[in-house]
Amino acid sequence: MERGRMENRFAFVATLAKNWQIDSGRQTMRTISAKEAKYHFGKLIDIARAEAVTVEKHGRAVVVVLAVEEYERLKAIEAGQNG
Numbered sequence: 001m002e003r004g005r006m007e008n009r010f011a012f013v014a015t016l017a018k019n020w021q022i023d024s025g026r027q028t029m030r031t032i033s034a035k036e037a038k039y040h041f042g043k044l045i046d047i048a049r050a051e052a053v054t055v056e057k058h059g060r061a062v063v064v065v066l067a068v069e070e071y072e073r074l075k076a077i078e079a080g081q082n083g
Contacts, residue, residue: 031061032044032053033057034057052070
């Protein structure tokens with residue numbers, strides 16, 4: 001991997017680590033900017049497979065990226081409550 005790409009990847013991971021928050025002893029969702037998500041989409045997918053990631057645009061949450069398995073689990077819960 002060329003040096004510039006590696007440095008960008010490290011910067012992206014550092015940003016995610018910085019945005020990983022601990023709230024009253026429990027972990028909360030990671031948050032990244034839409035720009036970071038665009039330029040590091042592959043890494044976003046890798047992380048979202050393990051935990052949900054909030055993507056913000058202009059400082060406001062616009063989407064949450066999460067694993068298919070988690071999405072299906074949430075749909076099943078919703079179907080059970082509505083059925």
